[in-house]
Amino acid sequence: MNLLNELRNLFEPVLQSIAPDAAKVPEYAAMVKAVADAKNGDYQANFAMPLAKVLGQKPQELAKAIVDRVLPNEMLESAVVAGPGFINLKLKASWLAEQVQAIAGDERLGVAPVTTPRTFVIDLSGPNVAKPLHVGHLRSTIIGDSLVRILRFLGHTVIGDNHLGDWGTQFGILIHGYKHLRDDAAYHKDSVRELARLYVLIRQMAKASDEEDEGTGEIMEACRRETAKLHAGDAENTALWNEFMPSCLEMLRPIYERLGVKIDVAHGESFYNPMLAGVVEDLLNKGVAVESNGAIVVPNAKGVVPKETEMAKEEPPALIRKRDGAFTYTTTDLATIRYRMETWKPDAMLYVVDARQALHFKTLYANARRWGYDVELEHVQFGSILGKDKRPLKTRDGGTIELDVLLDEATNRAKQKYEVNSAERRERGQDVPELTATEMANLANIVGIGAVKYADLSNHRTTDYIFDYDKMLATEGNTATYMQYAYARCRSILRKAEYLRSAAKLHLGELAERNLALQLLKFEETLVDAGDEYLPHLIAGYLWDLAKALSTFYEACPVLTAETPELKASRLLLVDLTGRTIQHALSLLGIQTVERM
RNA sequence: GCACCCGUAGCUCAAUUGGAUAGAGCAUCUGCCUCCGGCGCAGAAGGUUAUAGGUUCAACUCCUAUCGGGUGCACCA
Numbered sequence: 046m047n048l049l050n051e052l053r054n055l056f057e058p059v060l061q062s063i064a065p066d067a068a069k070v071p072e073y074a075a076m077v078k079a080v081a082d083a084k085n086g087d088y089q090a091n092f093a094m095p096l097a098k099v100l101g102q103k104p105q106e107l108a109k110a111i112v113d114r115v116l117p118n119e120m121l122e123s124a125v126v127a128g129p130g131f132i133n134l135k136l137k138a139s140w141l142a143e144q145v146q147a148i149a150g151d152e153r154l155g156v157a158p159v160t161t162p163r164t165f166v167i168d169l170s171g172p173n174v175a176k177p178l179h180v181g182h183l184r185s186t187i188i189g190d191s192l193v194r195i196l197r198f199l200g201h202t203v204i205g206d207n208h209l210g211d212w213g214t215q216f217g218i219l220i221h222g223y224k225h226l227r228d229d230a231a232y233h234k235d236s237v238r239e240l241a242r243l244y245v246l247i248r249q250m251a252k253a254s255d256e257e258d259e260g261t262g263e264i265m266e267a268c269r270r271e272t273a274k275l276h277a278g279d280a281e282n283t284a285l286w287n288e289f290m291p292s293c294l295e296m297l298r299p300i301y302e303r304l305g306v307k308i309d310v311a312h313g314e315s316f317y318n319p320m321l322a323g324v325v326e327d328l329l330n331k332g333v334a335v336e337s338n339g340a341i342v343v344p345n346a347k348g349v350v351p352k353e354t355e356m357a358k359e360e361p362p363a364l365i366r367k368r369d370g371a372f373t374y375t376t377t378d379l380a381t382i383r384y385r386m387e388t389w390k391p392d393a394m395l396y397v398v399d400a401r402q403a404l405h406f407k408t409l410y411a412n413a414r415r416w417g418y419d420v421e422l423e424h425v426q427f428g429s430i431l432g433k434d435k436r437p438l439k440t441r442d443g444g445t446i447e448l449d450v451l452l453d454e455a456t457n458r459a460k461q462k463y464e465v466n467s468a469e470r471r472e473r474g475q476d477v478p479e480l481t482a483t484e485m486a487n488l489a490n491i492v493g494i495g496a497v498k499y500a501d502l503s504n505h506r507t508t509d510y511i512f513d514y515d516k517m518l519a520t521e522g523n524t525a526t527y528m529q530y531a532y533a534r535c536r537s538i539l540r541k542a543e544y545l546r547s548a549a550k551l552h553l554g555e556l557a558e559r560n561l562a563l564q565l566l567k568f569e570e571t572l573v574d575a576g577d578e579y580l581p582h583l584i585a586g587y588l589w590d591l592a593k594a595l596s597t598f599y600e601a602c603p604v605l606t607a608e609t610p611e612l613k614a615s616r617l618l619l620v621d622l623t624g625r626t627i628q629h630a631l632s633l634l635g636i637q638t639v640e641r642m
Numbered sequence: 643g644c645a646c647c648c649g650u651a652g653c654u655c656a657a658u659u660g661g662a663u664a665g666a667g668c669a670u671c672u673g674c675c676u677c678c679g680g681c682g683c684a685g686a687a688g689g690u691u692a693u694a695g696g697u698u699c700a701a702c703u704c705c706u707a708u709c710g711g712g713u714g715c716a717c718c719a
Contacts, residue, residue: 214719503655516654533679606678
């Protein structure tokens with residue numbers, strides 16, 4: 046049920062007959078929007094003002110004329126002209142009730158699949174194997190995962206692709222460590238653990254021995270030599286790479302499970318490695334790339350390769366083969382685009398990557414187009430996670446925060462918080478269920494990780510945000526916990542009632558009931574916007590409005606003790622549908638719910 | 643040096659992509675537990691949207707300049 050579309054369709058014939066330029070009718074129809082201020086009604090139409098200007102009429106008079114042509118209507122209770130020419134629309138409660146009744150019986154909660162499904166490849170997470178995931182991977186992973194869920198639910202075909210960093214220096218580190226420092230017994234017993242130990246050990250040794258910059262000393266140099274040998278096809282190192290890879294992937298698995306993130310494919314850099322020479326050759330043959338200083342580059346947007354002395358001023362070219370013959374990440378990215386186009390023929394490729402790489406993707410996309418790929422290529426960029434000092438989030442001693450450690454902290458705090466709250470509730474004489482250790486761990490996990498995800502996804506993607514455990518786990522305000530609590534309350538009511546969904550007849554008498562119903566009907570238009578703009582935070586905003594509408598309803602409208610059985614059934618229907626909508630909206634953000642908390 | 647992003651209530655963030663009197667949550671202040679789960683609800687106060695111009699019926703939003711903060715600039719990914 047898309048209220049916006051219904052209203053736009055209502056006005057379209059009138060606009061068609063009035064607008065001098067028929068091509069602009071969709072543009073005018075799109076000017077029907079939700080009201081900025083609820084006291085003006087439910088929706089507002091803003092097209093009378095621009096239209097009046099084109100027609101040389103007075104906007105208020107034109108608006109009145111348009112209103113006269115759509116009224117009376119079964120949907121509308123009123124349509125009134127206000128201010129400079131706004132048309133304020135208020136929907137009939139009886140009509141709203143019918144629509145809510147209809148979506149309550151629908152598994153998709155009234156959200157119709159898109160009429161023209163597209164195929165998306167979403168590039169997300171992108172960790173380096175052999176290293177633990179850290180905060181830097183959090184946003185890409187959960188924003189990407191949320192977009193996969195949203196677009197898929199809307200009816201698109203979505204391939205989530207984890208572009209692993211599995212061909213870089215980290216393998217040189219592992220190979221060097223394995224050759225010189227391994228504990229054979231430990232390796233045979235648990236290769237995953239031993240490789241992890243070696244990786245950390247080498248990094249620590251390098252850090253301790255290097256003077257200033259990490260990575261300039263002998264140890265890292267030795268690791269780089271091993272990497273170079275691997276890339277050159279050295280038999281021993283290639284064999285080790287093949288041996289290590291399963292263990293490296295195994296190291297990543299638990300964190301994705303913990304986050305509840307499933308990614309369809311994981312083609313890393315190594316996967317594309319055999320294709321790189323062919324890519325460069327093709328680019329040279331097609332005249333897209335040229336030789337410069339012994340390297341192969343794609344000229345910049347101006348079509349030139351600046352001299353080295355001007356490099357600082359000019360936009361640089363894209364390097365696709367270094368002087369020493371090695372390929373770059375640009376080469377890999379171009380190979381990836383070609384592979385994805387040939388394999389899935391997508392309509393769009395979304396790269397959920399840090400905003401700092403904006404320039405790289407801008408030039409990459411331009412070069413892909415020059416190469417001949419006409420497809421929507423979008424850098425779905427996001428801002429940084431900051432500490433309370435407004436600097437990028439780090440550990441106390443300035444190190445990188447591992448994701449596991451961060452999630453441990455969140456779940457521990459969720460558990461503590463729950464224990465404090467249950468103690469308070471018992472003191473008030475409320476009935477609080479005793480949880481087993483397993484139930485407790487499960488609850489802490491759902492609440493803690495939900496809090497981390499929601500704190501991230503409820504912010505606009507592109508802006509930096511400050512990471513704050515206290516705020517994200519707060520029980521008041523726009524947090525996952527508040528939504529989960531709202532859901533648990535709905536479930537609690539339904540447990541205590543005899544309720545048959547198909548038998549309930551909805552009646553919207555109270556204002557709180559009407560507002561809740563209207564909010565429930567806005568689910569689809571919210572998802573459409575979130576999917577169009579790749580903005581999960583719109584769903585979080587929707588959830589917040591919905592949960593607030595529920596709380597107001599909850600206070601104002603007794604359900605179990607309603608005056609008549611009919612009213613009780615009607616309200617149970619609202620509670621049921623609201624609970625399901627909260628649960629579903631949360632699931633699109635990758636967040637779970639619990640029946641009791 | 644060049645380019646990109648950001649600047650909104652004391653704090654943390656929104657603003658349906660150009661719409662009406664810029665909204666929420668914390669924190670502050672006032673009320674509400676004999677009542678379906680108080681991890682809740684109702685309300686008050688808080689603003690020259692960094693600054694100065696411009697575009698138009700209408701600007702937080704678009705353009706120009708200035709100030710302040712961040713990020714990025716081929717042989718690392």
